[in-house]
Amino acid sequence: PRKVTTHVLSEMKMKGEKISMLTAYDYSMASIVDQAGLDVVLVGDSASNVMAGWETTLPITLDQMIYHGASVVRAVKTALVVVDLPFGSYQGNSREALHSAIRIMKETAADAIKLEGGVEIVESVKRILSAGIPVMGHLGLTPQSIHKFGTYTVRARQEEEAKKLIEDAHLLEEAGCFALVLEKIPAKLAAQVASELKIPVIGIGAGNGVDGQVLVVHDMLGINQSFSPRFLRRYHNLFAEITGAVRNYIEDVKSGDFPNEREQY
Ligand code: KIV
Ligand code: NA
Numbered sequence: 001p002r003k004v005t006t007h008v009l010s011e012m013k014m015k016g017e018k019i020s021m022l023t024a025y026d027y028s029m030a031s032i033v034d035q036a037g038l039d040v041v042l043v044g045d046s047a048s049n050v051m052a053g054w055e056t057t058l059p060i061t062l063d064q065m066i067y068h069g070a071s072v073v074r075a076v077k078t079a080l081v082v083v084d085l086p087f088g089s090y091q092g093n094s095r096e097a098l099h100s101a102i103r104i105m106k107e108t109a110a111d112a113i114k115l116e117g118g119v120e121i122v123e124s125v126k127r128i129l130s131a132g133i134p135v136m137g138h139l140g141l142t143p144q145s146i147h148k149f150g151t152y153t154v155r156a157r158q159e160e161e162a163k164k165l166i167e168d169a170h171l172l173e174e175a176g177c178f179a180l181v182l183e184k185i186p187a188k189l190a191a192q193v194a195s196e197l198k199i200p201v202i203g204i205g206a207g208n209g210v211d212g213q214v215l216v217v218h219d220m221l222g223i224n225q226s227f228s229p230r231f232l233r234r235y236h237n238l239f240a241e242i243t244g245a246v247r248n249y250i251e252d253v254k255s256g257d258f259p260n261e262r263e264q265y
Helices: 006-015 027-035 062-075 094-108 119-130 143-149 159-175 187-196 238-255
Strands: 019-023 040-043 080-084 112-114 135-140 179-183 201-204 212-215
Touching: 006 019, 006 080, 027 040, 027 062, 040 062, 040 212, 062 080, 062 094, 080 094, 094 112, 094 119, 119 135, 119 159, 135 159, 159 179, 159 187, 179 187, 187 201
Parallel strands: 019 040, 019 212, 040 080, 080 112, 112 135, 135 179, 179 201, 201 212
Antiparallel strands: none
């Protein structure tokens, strides 16, 4: 299969072909999802929760995102690789934003970066784009602003917030973003944004009227048992699978069954 580029994603939207996207944070998982034929791999700052066990996405650093990003890029042959700019590396200062984006591009060899927000960060988006770095936007539930909102509930249910989201989406498209993630907003609003924009809109908890879907890979594989929002479809119960395998191993070690004659030198 040919390498997925931002241009390929734009063609997919024009042809009405849905875009598949998942997160990955390490070489081994990235290698699996890429070989399975996924279109886009997101090195999300959800690594802060999933990999590091933090409560929010705020603590993860630019250096840590670079470590995850470089690990994923080394594995991926076909998918487009997008790396999140972490909290504190781009907000409010477009020069710092550009510097952070350049570090990601140079030190991971990813294909693009993603950042959260609309009008508040559009200067940063423009500055990064002017350096030739593709930018993916992210609106709706933006976990880096959790302390502003206070909850992870559905966003833009009220007309005022919906109106701002639509304006922000157009602003990001006009600035030159190649795609947009919409997280946890009403399906009807997401569908409206996807139909108004020419760039692909990828949803998570945003219904089926968008141009593609993204999930956190550990969630959809059922590695994490505690997180179960309505939008999450579990494709496997890896928690149970891994628990079973580990229990078998423990039993075999304790009983002396492992290793056997053929498993030693
Ligand atoms: O960090 C992440 O996993 C994300 C997706 C949920 C879109 O930003
Ligand atoms: Na993210």
